[in-house]
Amino acid sequence: MHISEGIMTAPMLAGGAVLTAAGVAAGLRKMETARICQVAVLTAAFFVGSLIHVPIGPSSAHLMLCGLLGLILGWAAFPAILVGLFLQAVMFGYGGLMVLGVNTFNMALPAVAVFYLCRQGIKSNDAKWVFVWGFTAGAGAMFLAGILLAGSLYSAGREFKPVVELILIVHLPVMIIEGLVTGWAVVFLRKVRPEIFQIYLMFPKEKESLSCQWAK
Amino acid sequence: MPVGKIRPMSILGGMFLSIFFVHEAFAHDLHLFAAVEGKNITGYTYYHGDVRVPDVEIKVYAPQEKLLGQITTDDNGEFKFALSYKCEHTVVAVSPDGHRATSVIKAEDLPDDLPAYHASTVEAYPEAKTPKANLTLSETQLKIIVDEAVAKQVRPLREQLERYENKVRLRDIVGGIGFIVGLAGVSFYFAGKRKN
Numbered sequence: 055m056h057i058s059e060g061i062m063t064a065p066m067l068a069g070g071a072v073l074t075a076a077g078v079a080a081g082l083r084k085m086e087t088a089r090i091c092q093v094a095v096l097t098a099a100f101f102v103g104s105l106i107h108v109p110i111g112p113s114s115a116h117l118m119l120c121g122l123l124g125l126i127l128g129w130a131a132f133p134a135i136l137v138g139l140f141l142q143a144v145m146f147g148y149g150g151l152m153v154l155g156v157n158t159f160n161m162a163l164p165a166v167a168v169f170y171l172c173r174q175g176i177k178s179n180d181a182k183w184v185f186v187w188g189f190t191a192g193a194g195a196m197f198l199a200g201i202l203l204a205g206s207l208y209s210a211g212r213e214f215k216p217v218v219e220l221i222l223i224v225h226l227p228v229m230i231i232e233g234l235v236t237g238w239a240v241v242f243l244r245k246v247r248p249e250i251f252q253i254y255l256m257f258p259k260e261k262e263s264l265s266c267q268w269a270k
Numbered sequence: 271m272p273v274g275k276i277r278p279m280s281i282l283g284g285m286f287l288s289i290f291f292v293h294e295a296f297a298h299d300l301h302l303f304a305a306v307e308g309k310n311i312t313g314y315t316y317y318h319g320d321v322r323v324p325d326v327e328i329k330v331y332a333p334q335e336k337l338l339g340q341i342t343t344d345d346n347g348e349f350k351f352a353l354s355y356k357c358e359h360t361v362v363a364v365s366p367d368g369h370r371a372t373s374v375i376k377a378e379d380l381p382d383d384l385p386a387y388h389a390s391t392v393e394a395y396p397e398a399k400t401p402k403a404n405l406t407l408s409e410t411q412l413k414i415i416v417d418e419a420v421a422k423q424v425r426p427l428r429e430q431l432e433r434y435e436n437k438v439r440l441r442d443i444v445g446g447i448g449f450i451v452g453l454a455g456v457s458f459y460f461a462g463k464r465k466n
Contacts (some may be wrong), residue, residue: 058300058370060362087461094454098447105443137453141446148299178282207368 055118055199055225056139056157057152062210070206071155075161077132085130092250093130096123101138105146118228121195121236124165125173125188126243126250131165132158156206164198176244176251184244185237192236193229200225300326300369303432304361305425306379308418311351315343315363315371322347323365331360332387356380357387379421381383 072250085093096119103117123131136158142148149157168191175187204218243250300323304313312328315323330351338359343349353359359375359402407415 056299057366057368060370060372061368065305085457087458087465090454090457090461094450094457097453098450101446101450102443137450145442145446146299203368210368212366212368217367224367 055161055196055203056142056149057153057160057203057206058083059152062153062156062206066206066209067152067156069155070157070159073134074136074155074158074162077079077129077159077166078136081127081129081132081134081179085133088235089127089130092133093127095231096127097134097137099123100134101141104138104142104148117232117235118161118196118199119192119232119236120161120199121168121188121192121232122239124141124168124195125176125191125236125240127165128169128252129166131169132162135162135165160202160206161199163202164195167198168195173251173253176240177253181241181245185241188237189233191233191240193233196220196225196229196232299436300363300371301366301432301436302361302363302371302373303429304373304375305428306353306375306381306421307425308421309353309381310382311349311353311359311361311375313361313373314346314348315365316347325366327364329362329364331362332357335360353380353384356382356384380415383410385416398459 090129100119100123103119107118120131123134125135136154139144139149139154140151140159143150143154172187172191172194175190176184177182178187200221201218203213204221207217208214284343297390299317301316302313303316304311308313315326315328317323323345324347325341326347328349330338330340330342330344332338338349338354339347341349341351343363351361356377357380358377359380361373361375390449398415
């Protein structure tokens with residue numbers, strides 16, 4: 055999902071950088087002290103997740119975890135993804151420093167979108183629905199990131215439709231895996247640490263006294 | 271099923287099983303290998319895990335970004351570009367989904383009997399002179415033969431080195447995580463300052 059150096063035009067690079075800067079500022083502003091550790095741990099997960107390629111047959115795959123980051127961090131996904139991508143660019147040459155803004159925006163905006171779209175679904179007390187919404191968040195974030203990537207390449211002078219098709223076809227299996235992993239992770243977190251999602255939880259009546267630390 | 275009834279082990283098992291459902295390459299980082307072979311630049315493009323990439327646009331540039339030629343990789347992700355000049359060649363590969371890789375071939379690595387490059391002569395595309403078959407080998411011809419033989423021998427080493435360089439190493443990952451922990455520390459410092 056990275057765009058490499060030397061493909062985007064200068065105005066797009068500047069635009070991406072400005073939008074990312076705005077997102078990062080919003081993320082840092084909304085980040086409470088108590089959540090710094092969560093952000094750091096998820097940044098590390100994002101950084102490592104995209105590096106560990108699991109060889110499958112003749113090829114390899116890896117996770118992106120944008121959906122999970124978005125669900126848990128919300129706007130703080132912007133600084134998290136920025137740091138993760140920065141490290142990947144500096145240490146491994148994935149993407150690059152010039153396109154860091156565009157790449158961050160392409161992955162962090164879907165994360166924030168997922169935060170608003172799928173977070174409510176996790177309120178459910180039924181593990182099946184929690185899983186379904188987790189899956190939607192994981193796969194959906196990747197889908198949106200693919201669309202944004204295709205849009206960026208389109209702005210760099212490529213035809214939109216073939217690029218979208220190519221990206222989505224290549225990523226379809228990974229999208230499903232990402233959805234499954236995110237779904238399972240969300241179900242697990244929802245069970246053992248529901249307060250990690252910044253939501254009001256609707257517990258069944260007898261448990262109504264349970265309060266949520268992060269509920270606002 | 272209520273949330274409380276899912277066991278962690280089933281989640282781990284599911285994560286493990288999910289690994290087997292991927293068939294397609296997750297195109298991530300495009301790599302380019304290019305080397306001189308006789309009077310050609312040959313090479314191939316590949317994704318992580320040695321997956322060759324067909325239909326990649328390969329552009330070859332002389333110094334000052336002068337385009338010398340353009341080709342696409344074949345079904346095996348391989349390409350061959352005929353050399354016309356002795357100068358630094360920059361090979362740029364761009365895959366349809368926006369990945370890009372470059373490789374620079376130094377002028378010293380090219381055969382000596384290629385004409386020197388001048389920015390003004392590019393349009394002419396002169397064919398490189400091929401040495402005529404001769405029973406007695408001149409010093410230059412012998413040098414060319416030796417160069418070709420050595421290039422052939424060195425190629426696998428170069429490929430191996432290239433792959434080694436591209437490998438993601440544990441110490442880099444650990445270093446990256448250390449960086450993130452450090453950033454968290456800095457954030458805590460500023461958060462603490464803000465409270466005071």
